[in-house]
Amino acid sequence: xxxxxxxxxxxxxxxxxxxxxxxxxxxxxxxxxxxxxxxxxxxxxxxxxxxxxxxxxxxxxxxxxxxxxxxxxxxxxxxxxxxxxxxxxxxxxxxxxxxxxxxxxxxxxxxxxxxxxxxxxxxxxxxxxxxxxxxxxxxxxxxxxxxxxxxxxxxxxxxxxxxxxxxxxxxxxxxxxxxxxxxxxxxxxxxxxxxxxxxxxxxxxxxxxxxxxxxxxxxxxxxxxxxxxxxxxxxxxxxxxxxxxxxxxxxxxxxxxxxxxxxxxxxxxxxxxxxxxxxxxxxxxxxxxxxxxxxxxxxxxxxxxxxxxxxxxxxxxxxxxxxxxxxxxxxxxxxxxxxxxxxxxxxxxxxxxxxxxxxxxxxxxxxxxxxxxxxxxxxxxxxxxxxxxxxxxxxxxxxxxxxxxxxxxxxxxxxxxxxxxxxxxxxxxxxxxxxxxxxxxxxxxxxxxxxxxx
Numbered sequence: 001x002x003x004x005x006x007x008x009x010x011x012x013x014x015x016x017x018x019x020x021x022x023x024x025x026x027x028x029x030x031x032x033x034x035x036x037x038x039x040x041x042x043x044x045x046x047x048x049x050x051x052x053x054x055x056x057x058x059x060x061x062x063x064x065x066x067x068x069x070x071x072x073x074x075x076x077x078x079x080x081x082x083x084x085x086x087x088x089x090x091x092x093x094x095x096x097x098x099x100x101x102x103x104x105x106x107x108x109x110x111x112x113x114x115x116x117x118x119x120x121x122x123x124x125x126x127x128x129x130x131x132x133x134x135x136x137x138x139x140x141x142x143x144x145x146x147x148x149x150x151x152x153x154x155x156x157x158x159x160x161x162x163x164x165x166x167x168x169x170x171x172x173x174x175x176x177x178x179x180x181x182x183x184x185x186x187x188x189x190x191x192x193x194x195x196x197x198x199x200x201x202x203x204x205x206x207x208x209x210x211x212x213x214x215x216x217x218x219x220x221x222x223x224x225x226x227x228x229x230x231x232x233x234x235x236x237x238x239x240x241x242x243x244x245x246x247x248x249x250x251x252x253x254x255x256x257x258x259x260x261x262x263x264x265x266x267x268x269x270x271x272x273x274x275x276x277x278x279x280x281x282x283x284x285x286x287x288x289x290x291x292x293x294x295x296x297x298x299x300x301x302x303x304x305x306x307x308x309x310x311x312x313x314x315x316x317x318x319x320x321x322x323x324x325x326x327x328x329x330x331x332x333x334x335x336x337x338x339x340x341x342x343x344x345x346x347x348x349x350x351x352x353x354x355x356x357x358x359x360x361x362x363x364x365x366x367x368x369x370x371x372x373x374x375x376x377x378x379x380x381x382x383x384x385x386x387x388x389x390x391x392x393x394x395x396x397x398x399x400x401x402x403x404x405x406x407x408x409x410x411x412x413x414x415x416x417x418x419x420x421x422x423x424x425x426x427x428x429x430x431x432x433x434x435x436x437x438x439x440x441x442x443x444x445x446x447x448x449x450x451x452x453x454x
Contacts (some may be wrong), residue, residue, distance in 0.1 A: 027096035028234050032236075034237070037076075041078075042078055043102070045085070050063040050103050066102065067080075070245075087178070089103055090111070094114075099234070105228070106157035107227045111229070125223050125224070126201075126221040126224070129186070129196060129199055130148075130196040131196075133213065141169075148195045150173070151185055153176065153177060157224070158199070161220060162220075206262075212273035279314055290348055290352070293352070297355070303446045303450045303453060304446045306449055307443075317346075335357060358378055361378040361381045364381075373404060377409065383434060388432075413435055
């Protein structure tokens, strides 16, 4: 059982990593020293919204992508130092262990007294998160009246905002923990060990896929800015970050990073996600080895294949659609015959054939198309057909968009159902919104599986 304790003294010590009389001094490198060393040292934390390793074992996350891009601008490498909590991150920055901290850090007045904040790059709202079927307060007053078991992570901006609210609501109380992070507290709420917690809206959005019973009750803040944190006096580095971020945003590269990690996530559907979790427990184990074998044979991520199969059939080997596609990978009769499948209802034959077909579709897109775009284009082709994808790519070129970018193609595909566009295309009408939704859902399931299969 995780131990919790209530902090009652020296909020500044927790929120900033040092006591009320502390100061930072000048223990930091300037921009020229960073360039001369050829390395930017960055503090972060391991979480889906910051820095983590994906299913292929490669570093990923919004902060990873942004920092790596900035380091490329400087012409240096990046060394990431992962800390366990916000308190540890800020204390390490104070001690001169790094050049900056990039960890989804909210810009607050208290932190601003001790650190230099870079330019804002994202906005979040802090939300009260509880559990379906448990206590569900609709307001701060109700949270107080019901004496809700309420836990937040020490050293976060959540605690700083709660302290401000307590000035107006003296009866407001909560428990803090230093043993867990926000994602782990979500699990405690989900397991009914505690009633509620507070988290940023971005963190909530991603984690509700893993814990579908979590509910957002109400916001406790207006939108707040996230920014990188630097030592006081690091003005030259901050100026460089401002110039780079403006250029990075104007080029569209920033939007691409945000889209990569957030925009594909569909609107939360409790019933759908809860059903997925149930099927994962009850159905997935029967086919786990088959997905692993197909993954190894065709060089496709295991979680991606399993996610695609779930999107196709809910892992039901006898699934059948009104259009005649059948089996766990929902193969057409023509495709199944071309791949040597005798029975589409045979799970092993279907999974191996589906993986082979997706692999072949990937090969039909140019090798220079980078990942993950190439995989997303192949998934869309699996759904709508390679012929219609040819049309979509042609239309993308005609509209001045990149035919090799999934972000551009997913904007073009819906146009295939509009007569003024499809009448000029070789293969004509297609339900273009369907492959866009298809890829979104496969990505979502794949991310849930990546977490479940760790």
